[in-house]
Amino acid sequence: MPELPEMENYRRVLSNHILDIPISDIKVNRDKSINVPVETFASALIGNRVIFVERRGKYLNFHMSNGTRLLIHLMLGGLMYYGTDEDLPERSTQVEISFGDYKLCFIGLRLGYIHLLSAKEVDQVFSELGPEPLDRRMNEERFVKIAKKRRGGLKTMIVNQHVVAGIGNRYADEIAYRANLLPSAKIQDLGDEALQRLYSSVVEVLTEAIEDGGYMDTPIYKDDQQTGRYKAKFKVYDREGETCYHCGGVVSRVELTGRKAFFCPSCQHDQ
Template sequence: MPELPEMENYRKLLSQHIINVPITGVTVNREKTINLAADEFAKTLLGARVVFVERRAKHILFHLHDGRRLLLHLMLGGLLFYGTEEERPERTTQVELAFGDHILYFMGLRLGYLHLLSVKESEAAMGKLGPELLDRRMNAERFAGLLKGRRGSLKSLLVNQHVMAGIGNCYADEIAFDAGLLPTALVQNLPPEAVTRLYGSICKVLTEATQIGGYMEMPFMTGDTVTGTYNDHCKVYDREGEPCLRGGGTIVKTELSGRKVFYCPDCQHAE
């Protein structure tokens, strides 16, 4: 599932290409992906302009010129591609938005969605999300406050969107590795030094992953050589049985609360 770095990468690319360009065509191939009747959805969007693209956690909000917003959550397997009809990806699309001779293709949205909402509705949808960890107002002290009184495993905490927004399976494991902490480490037992180290690893991993395009499986558009390049930089995620890049250990895969977990038992510890 796309996480903060993937969605932030998409946000940057979308902002470069669709701002203030009128929507000239709307195609809905799967009505369950949207929250209105297809005819109403298309009629409302035709002629609309996106004036701002915002990322919140794992979501993207397209702010329209009339105040309404399109809320996108790609969920598991969702992808975006921006190109001409000739560049159409060889995949089934659920929704297509045309911006002149270029089309924004929404693919893999079997679980994901693209909803047209009012400001009030979009704010309600985002209201239960935790804070953004890369926000300039966040710091080590405030991060420690988020953990205060929390119990349970580190992995479960990192992926809890009500506590902190944007981290999923991949980056939770990468962050734990960078911090030298086991994903199973109990949050309530972490000393202050480990909490500070964890916050530093969160900022480092999420920033680096965003800069190199996250781990998406296909480019955003023809000629895009950035999107997805973090896939080759993962230290533990999906590397079961491979040697640890930090020492002589071997990456292990296990399961925690129904989620797969990757870690190095030699160099990651409980605190």
């Protein structure tokens, strides 16, 4: 599932390509991917423009020129591609939004969705989310204060979208590794120094992942050299049985509350 770095990468790319260009056509190949009848969806969008692309957690929110919003959540397996018909990957699309000769195509959108909503409805969805980990209003002190109100496993806390928005399985493991903390470490047992270390790791890992385009295999547009560069930099995620780059030990995997977690038993600890 695309996480904060991937969605931020999408936001940056699309902000450079689709803003203020009138939507010329809409094609919906899977009605369940949208929340209104196809005719309503198309009539609300054709002729209008995306004036701003906002990211909140794992969501993208297209602000439309007519005051409506397109709220996008890709969920598991979803991705986007922007290009001409000749450029598009040979995969079935669920929704296509045309901007003249170019299309923004949504692929693999079996669990994800594109909902046409009012600004108020989007605000209601976002009100359920925790703070943005890289927002200027977030800092070490606030993060530690939030963490001290929680109980349970470290990974369980940081993937909880009600606590902190945007972090999922992959980056949670990388963050725990960077902080030298086990993903199973009990958050209530961590002292200030460990929580401060955890916050620094959140900022460092997410910032680096954004700058390297996240982990997605599929480029966003033709000749895209940025998207997916961070995948090769994962230290523990999906590396069970491989050598730890730091200590030479072996990366392990466990199941934590129904989620797989990768870690280095030598480098990572309970404190």
